[in-house]
Amino acid sequence: MKDYPSRNTQKNDESHESPGSPRHRKVLARWDPNEACRPAIDDAPVFYPTEEEFQDTLGYIASIRPRAEAYGICKIVPPPSWKPPCPLKEKEVWERSKFSTRIQHVDLLQNREPMRKKSQRKRKRRRQFNTRPRRRARSESSEANAAGENGEKFGFKSGSDFTLDEFERYAEEFKESYFRVKERTQESSAETGQDKRCWPTVNDIEGEYWRIIEQPTDEVEVYYGADLETGTLGSGFPKVSSVMTDAKISQYVTSGWNLNNLPRLSGSVLGFEECNISGVVVPWLYIGMCFSSFCWHVEDHHLYSLNYHHWGDPKMWYGVPGNQASSLEQAMKKHLSDLFEEQPDLLNELVTQLSPSVLKSEGVPVYRVVQNAGEFVLTFPRAYHAGFNCGFNCAEAVNVAPVDWLQHGQNAVELYSAQLHKTSISHDKLLLAVAKEAVQALWEISVLKKENPDNLRWKSFCGKDGMLTRAIKTRVDLEEKRIERLQGAAHIQKMEKDFDFNTERECISCFYDLHLSAACCNCSPDRFTCLKHANLVTCCDPDNRLVLLRHTIDELKTLVEALEGSMFPQRAWVSKDHRGHLGQKNLSDSILAAHNKLFGPDLSPSMKSEHVENSMHKVSGADSDPEQRTNYCVEVITLGSIVHGKLWSNKNAIFPLGYKSRVMFYNICNPLVKSRYTSEVMAGGLLGPLFKVTLEELPQVSFVHMSAEECWSNVCKRLNQEIQTQRSLGKEGLPSVQPPGSINGLKMFGFDTPSVVQAIEALDPHHKSAEYWQNKVLNNKSPSSTGGDSFAAEKNSLETRSAGGEIADSFETTADETRSVFGRLLGKANREEMEILHRILCRGSTSSLWRVAIETLTEEIQRNSK
Numbered sequence: 001m002k003d004y005p006s007r008n009t010q011k012n013d014e015s016h017e018s019p020g021s022p023r024h025r026k027v028l029a030r031w032d033p034n035e036a037c038r039p040a041i042d043d044a045p046v047f048y049p050t051e052e053e054f055q056d057t058l059g060y061i062a063s064i065r066p067r068a069e070a071y072g073i074c075k076i077v078p079p080p081s082w083k084p085p086c087p088l089k090e091k092e093v094w095e096r097s098k099f100s101t102r103i104q105h106v107d108l109l110q111n112r113e114p115m116r117k118k119s120q121r122k123r124k125r126r127r128q129f130n131t132r133p134r135r136r137a138r139s140e141s142s143e144a145n146a147a148g149e150n151g152e153k154f155g156f157k158s159g160s161d162f163t164l165d166e167f168e169r170y171a172e173e174f175k176e177s178y179f180r181v182k183e184r185t186q187e188s189s190a191e192t193g194q195d196k197r198c199w200p201t202v203n204d205i206e207g208e209y210w211r212i213i214e215q216p217t218d219e220v221e222v223y224y225g226a227d228l229e230t231g232t233l234g235s236g237f238p239k240v241s242s243v244m245t246d247a248k249i250s251q252y253v254t255s256g257w258n259l260n261n262l263p264r265l266s267g268s269v270l271g272f273e274e275c276n277i278s279g280v281v282v283p284w285l286y287i288g289m290c291f292s293s294f295c296w297h298v299e300d301h302h303l304y305s306l307n308y309h310h311w312g313d314p315k316m317w318y319g320v321p322g323n324q325a326s327s328l329e330q331a332m333k334k335h336l337s338d339l340f341e342e343q344p345d346l347l348n349e350l351v352t353q354l355s356p357s358v359l360k361s362e363g364v365p366v367y368r369v370v371q372n373a374g375e376f377v378l379t380f381p382r383a384y385h386a387g388f389n390c391g392f393n394c395a396e397a398v399n400v401a402p403v404d405w406l407q408h409g410q411n412a413v414e415l416y417s418a419q420l421h422k423t424s425i426s427h428d429k430l431l432l433a434v435a436k437e438a439v440q441a442l443w444e445i446s447v448l449k450k451e452n453p454d455n456l457r458w459k460s461f462c463g464k465d466g467m468l469t470r471a472i473k474t475r476v477d478l479e480e481k482r483i484e485r486l487q488g489a490a491h492i493q494k495m496e497k498d499f500d501f502n503t504e505r506e507c508i509s510c511f512y513d514l515h516l517s518a519a520c521c522n523c524s525p526d527r528f529t530c531l532k533h534a535n536l537v538t539c540c541d542p543d544n545r546l547v548l549l550r551h552t553i554d555e556l557k558t559l560v561e562a563l564e565g566s567m568f569p570q571r572a573w574v575s576k577d578h579r580g581h582l583g584q585k586n587l588s589d590s591i592l593a594a595h596n597k598l599f600g601p602d603l604s605p606s607m608k609s610e611h612v613e614n615s616m617h618k619v620s621g622a623d624s625d626p627e628q629r630t631n632y633c634v635e636v637i638t639l640g641s642i643v644h645g646k647l648w649s650n651k652n653a654i655f656p657l658g659y660k661s662r663v664m665f666y667n668i669c670n671p672l673v674k675s676r677y678t679s680e681v682m683a684g685g686l687l688g689p690l691f692k693v694t695l696e697e698l699p700q701v702s703f704v705h706m707s708a709e710e711c712w713s714n715v716c717k718r719l720n721q722e723i724q725t726q727r728s729l730g731k732e733g734l735p736s737v738q739p740p741g742s743i744n745g746l747k748m749f750g751f752d753t754p755s756v757v758q759a760i761e762a763l764d765p766h767h768k769s770a771e772y773w774q775n776k777v778l779n780n781k782s783p784s785s786t787g788g789d790s791f792a793a794e795k796n797s798l799e800t801r802s803a804g805g806e807i808a809d810s811f812e813t814t815a816d817e818t819r820s821v822f823g824r825l826l827g828k829a830n831r832e833e834m835e836i837l838h839r840i841l842c843r844g845s846t847s848s849l850w851r852v853a854i855e856t857l858t859e860e861i862q863r864n865s866k
Contacts, residue, residue: 031179032208033204035215037213043367045067047064048079057265058256061304075370084237084252094164103221109293109352109353111216160223181197184198212291214358224389226286230260235283235396240729262400266454273430280398283396283398284396287394289391294386295351297348298384303400307377309377317377318367318368332352345421406431406434406467406471418510426504431475438458442455447684472560476556486519486531486547490519490545494549499518633663637662638660642657645688655691655708662677666719670722671719672731677695679692691706693714703718707745712748713740713745719738
């Protein structure tokens with residue numbers, strides 16, 4: 001949640017602040033209870049989760065969404081037992097840590113002149129909704145007038161730096177003086193005989209706040225410590241570094257309601273955001289005083305926000321449903337037309353209020369929430385919200401993105417593009433990452449028969465009508481239409497995988513994120529546009545105009561089908577990065593072709609294995625990469641047994657079923673130590689071998705993939721994420737982030753270690769792992785002594801027919817012979833079977849279905865040759 005835009009965080013000591021600042025002046029403005037302007041609006045709903053419901057943060061938010069989203073905002077009151085300790089109250093922080101503030105002119109948040117008019121008419125006020133005499137402690141400053149001439153925007157200037165102890169004293173003095181607490185207490189004591197301090201009620205403060213906004217008669221200036229990075233002052237929630245000795249505190253460290261954990265919970269799209277974006281993924285703190293305000297705004301990318309009130313006086317909120325966002329914008333432009341005329345993007349600045357009473361008169365529904373200490377406030381996608389503080393308090397907020405946010409996020413980036421508004425996250429990158437995670441979960445459930453809360457949660461978002469499937473389909477349809485409009489206008493080619501790895505790529509015209517596609521020309525390699533603005537790519541030679549695509553439309557539609565539940569598309573996406581079967585360099589012909597739905601029978605290949613007894617080998621696997629200086633000692637636990645089938649080996653290694661090894665590597669949960677990981681090869685049925693890496697001390701933490709390399713690549717990604725998170729929390733002594741490709745998965749399994757290679761080769765004396773042995777012959781490597789075959793005999797065998805009956809690569813035939821053979825085969829097939837075969841052949845030899853067809857044919861040849 002942002003209370004106002006990002007600002008210069010340079011600290012300003014009290015001595016550097018103007019003598020005319022609020023801290024150095026007496027409070028002259030006074031409460032006028034007879035002129036209260038408390039809005040007559042309804043309250044937003046309040047929810048009281050049970051202890052059990054409170055255990056699943058995102059699950060609970062999803063459960064209340066159908067009832068709460070229509071209000072745009074709601075309050076969640078935790079169970080009475082949930083009372084997290086607040087580290088900010090520790091003496092070292094309370095009395096010594098300072099935070100920056102901004103000065104807010106509360107009386108100018110709604111009733112002010114445009115900056116340019118102030119330079120022309122020094123004293124004349126703009127029309128107010130209810131004009132009354134107005135007195136100010138000082139005249140309009142010359143600084144403000146100069147600002148208008150220089151085109152400066154209205155905003156909040158830097159204020160004093162405070163400790164929490166100092167700010168509490170200042171805030172209490174201001175509130176006591178403004179509401180005449182001493183005088184009213186004395187008057188009450190004289191009447192009742194009771195010496196009870198007469199503090200204003202929440203309703204009193206609300207009525208006075210909106211009187212200041214709507215009918216200002218005095219200058220009211222306050223401080224607000226907003227958008228404070230928790231990495232500097234600290235979080236109000238306990239973290240790992242401050243706990244581990246107290247079991248009672250531990251539950252709050254790991255809780256999903258701890259805002260340091262919320263954005264990256266399983267099921268939150270922001271969990272796939274690679275950067276720790278302050279205020280979005282990393283919480284911000286808000287230290288308030290009476291009347292300090294957060295003005296009307298929506299969250300970046302229309303994200304959800306969750307705010308927790310740590311301690312202090314109440315915080316007042318107002319929310320408008322997301323489907324009424326345009327109505328609020330129109331009402332504000334109508335009533336503050338001269339401000340919007342000068343500054344069309346005024347709402348992006350977060351410095352303007354408009355009374356809920358005025359919005360209600362325009363038919364805009366507005367709802368109220370009074371947030372007390374220990375309570376959460378949840379805002380929904382594109383729900384405008386605003387509010388103010390009733391006194392000294394502390395709150396913390398962060399964004400979260402359940403999967404249902406994806407449709408709102410897509411609308412947000414399209415709106416940003418139309419408004420020429422920069423993005424802060426890559427929506428397409430998150431969308432693809434979530435989709436791949438969901439496909440992986442479906443594959444684990446359907447193929448590995450492995451169910452856990454995480455993959456079952458992802459499964460719930462899939463299927464033909466699943467919200468994730470719909471979000472992907474919407475994006476694919478949008479991309480397809482944009483590509484079709486470019487047909488013939490540029491050469492289409494595959495985007496490099498690291499196109500935006502080190503540099504964020506955005507359209508030079510509208511700032512649209514370019515993770516999925518981009519247009520450019522060879523003449524200007526650093527200038528890119530989105531597909532909507534590809535016409536802005538001008539080049540002296542039309543042949544130099546390019547459209548770069550990360551994925552073809554055919555690939556993306558296959559992704560949709562994978563999410564819908566089709567097994568073959570799931571296999572294609574699970575194995576995509578390793579196999580490269582979807583990668584074509586020049587895609588001009590295939591990209592615009594109509595997509596053919598994937599079909600295919602259940603072609604589970606029979607597997608024949610030769611068993612070998614368990615053995616233990618300890619080997620050293622030093623990485624040959626000169627930049628990778630760490631030696632990994634791989635301990636082989638079980639060698640396993642050879643499986644006959646093309647997927648169970650490649651040119652680099654043989655993958656025995658049941659193979660298991662152990663290696664020490666940085667702990668992905670605590671990078672300061674190294675822990676044991678188990679690497680193993682399992683059966684994946686039609687998918688061939690599955691590779692699994694497990695953290696031994698936490699068996700529930702595992703990584704499964706069709707590629708040994710990708711298994712360990714995912715371990716490194718998780719490790720890097722944890723290193724970056726702990727660095728942002730100030731932890732020292734952490735290892736360096738592992739660069740992409742620095743860890744060789746084959747080495748970490750032990751498949752590249754000579755002694756292990758020799759032992760595995762001994763399991764295949766008849767050289768039935770054809771691709772592996774052929775590559776070894778072609779590279780003139782000596783086969784192990786256990787093989788016993790000469791080079792000539794090996795080469796001759798591989799060039800004709802393998803021992804298992806595989807057709808040799810040197811096979812040749814004429815077109816007539818091919819036509820004749822296919823004619824006899826197809827004469828026995830029905831129309832549906834012929835259509836399936838046609839689709840498989842049209843996809844080419846790099847297709848996953850082509851691979852399945854070849855494997856099935858090979859198995860049949862082996863079966864008939866016996």
